[in-house]
Amino acid sequence: MKIALVGYGKMGKIIDEIATKRGHDVVARLKETPTAENLNNADVVIEFSLPEVAFNNIKASLENKIPVICGTTGWLEKKQEIEKMALENETAFLYGSNFSLGVNLFFALNEKLADLMKNVDEYSCQLEEIHHIHKLDAPSGTAISLAEGIFKHNPKFDAWKLDDTQGNQLGIFAIREDEVPGTHSVFYRSEVDEIEIKHTAFNRSGFALGAVVAAEWIKDKKGNFTMKDVLGL
């Protein structure tokens, strides 16, 4: 399969290695807006760039009728517009806040625990994410997905708030530390104890492999998808 990498930083470079090992042909490595020319007849775009450029990159790729796997976080207020474009251009779009198999299992575990805790008033809930100091957005896309998983099951919350839990707003504490690839925890605290579930990424390989697996899966599909569709979770 011919893959165009849009964004060629920490993630783009690891995806390049993994895609090549899996027998794919990386036909573009872009640090600029995609065009019909520089996409070089790619079958699929994998987009890991910056929050402020992701929307334009995805739009340009979809307008060229190329399916897009997007891992860039911090631009989601315009996701619905993109989903409409994927349908209008009869191609496909998949956004994942986190492509690793472990985190996608963790999302499912988080929802099960949220359902179990929804009527237990003794416990307060909060989230924590720890990432490297270069990360531009806070909270992380993964922490926002975890919060949304909790909203689905626990009617006490319907919004998130950075660094503080207040009323119906679930607190997400965002910590920036050294070169941490990505650590996410969900806490339920009572006066006498604490329940914690935690996912720790040791490096970026899990994210990159998941993105390539998603690209393999989406190649001839049309519509809007998530990693749940890819992994059958």
Ligand SMILES: NC(=O)C1=CN([C@@H]2O[C@H](COP(=O)(O)OP(=O)(O)OC[C@H]3O[C@@H](n4cnc5c(N)ncnc54)[C@H](OP(=O)(O)O)[C@@H]3O)[C@@H](O)[C@H]2O)C=CC1
């Ligand atoms: N969903 C997931 O599983 C994961 C998501 N992420 C997210 O992916 C994104 C990228 O992360 P990461 O690779 O670590 O970030 P980096 O900062 O390392 O890479 C971003 C790249 O985008 C390039 N860039 C700048 N402008 C454009 C443009 N207009 N079009 C295309 N590319 C451009 C930058 O170029 P230059 O070097 O010249 O600045 C750089 O190479 C972030 O939003 C991060 O949160 C990260 C890991 C996992």
Ligand SMILES: O=C(O)C1=N[C@H](C(=O)O)C[C@H](O)C1
């Ligand atoms: O910026 C990162 O590095 C990461 N970003 C994603 C996020 O915002 O959740 C995924 C992963 O945690 C690494």
